[in-house]
Amino acid sequence: MIVRKKNIRIKKNKKAPKSEIRELERQWVEVHSHIDPNNAPYDKLEKAKELFRQPSVIKSLKELGLIDKD
Amino acid sequence: MRFAWPFLRPVLLIYLAIFMLINLVMSRNPYEYNQVAATRYDFVSVGKTRVEKVVVFTLIEDFGAMNLGLGDLLPDGSIDYGRVSDNGDIIKVLATVVDIVKHYTWLHPEAFIYFQGSTNERTKLYGRVLKNYYSSFSESFWVYGAMEEEDGVKFVPFDVTMSGGYLGFLVKRK
Structure with a gap:
């Protein structure tokens, strides 16, 4: 079977695509500088401690084999 | 302009460009860091200004769950975890944090490293970062996410x- 290969015309994109890195930096600065009064920053460590005290969390860690079942 | 290699289709070129971009991003050299205490690492971010950054691992639970905190070192020696450096080098800073996590978990392979944002918005962004770099990150780590389900919060594979x-x-280190 003969497959005819097409010639592909590449259009020159004059405008450079937005850099993924710049976009990430923009988002990073945005979420770290903007504080929504309805979504105020909380103490991460306290939140984490609260989370890891929950029986459902411990159960899921055991199910995943990350901690001993005893 | 006619393309020299007609067997390469545009879709393939797009994949190639994305792959090269990811490689470019991932190959950005992290900063050098110092382990100044068992659970603390320091490094200097050199972007628009010079910012001393600190990564601290804090014990959450006795079974080895450690909280990861990234902050700026203040002149009085305290650490500000909420400050926005906007130093223009976030990729390099993140690459350094990943390197530090790799080093810490190499020393303590039993440790689980937990992190979240101090707002829901920030946690969502960290999820997006993790999603972007998952393919390379998952080579060395098991990654899990905490999700609210009907019977409570659970960790599930990311x-x-x-x-x-x-x-x-x-x-967790593989």
Whole structure:
């Protein structure tokens, strides 16, 4: 079977695509500088401690084999 | 302009460009860091200004769950975890944090490293970062996300197809 290969015309994109890195930096600065009064920053460590005290969390860690079942 | 290699289709070129971009991003050299205490690492971010950064691992639970905190070192020696450096080098800073996590978990392979944002918005962004770099990160780590389910919060394997909904993230050395 003969497959005819097409010639592909590449259009020159004059405008450079937005850099993924710049976009990430923009988002990073945005979420770290903007504080929504309805979504105020909380103490991460306290939140984490609260989370890891929950029986459902411990159960899921055991199910995943990350901690001993005893 | 006619393309020299007609067997390469545009879709393939797009994949190639994305692959090269990811490689470019991932190959950005992290900063050098110092382990100044068993659970603390320091490094200097050199972007628009010079910012001393600190990564601290704090014990959450006795079974080895450690909280990961990234902050700026203040002149009085305290650490500000909420400050926005906007130093223009976030990729390099993140690459350094990943390197530090690799070093810490190499020393303590039993440790689970937990992190979340101090707002829901920030946690969502960390999820997006994790999603972008999952393929390289998952080579060295198991990655889990905390999700609110009917019977409470649970850790589940991180799903790159999910757009959000995680309360925090847990990584463990493979």
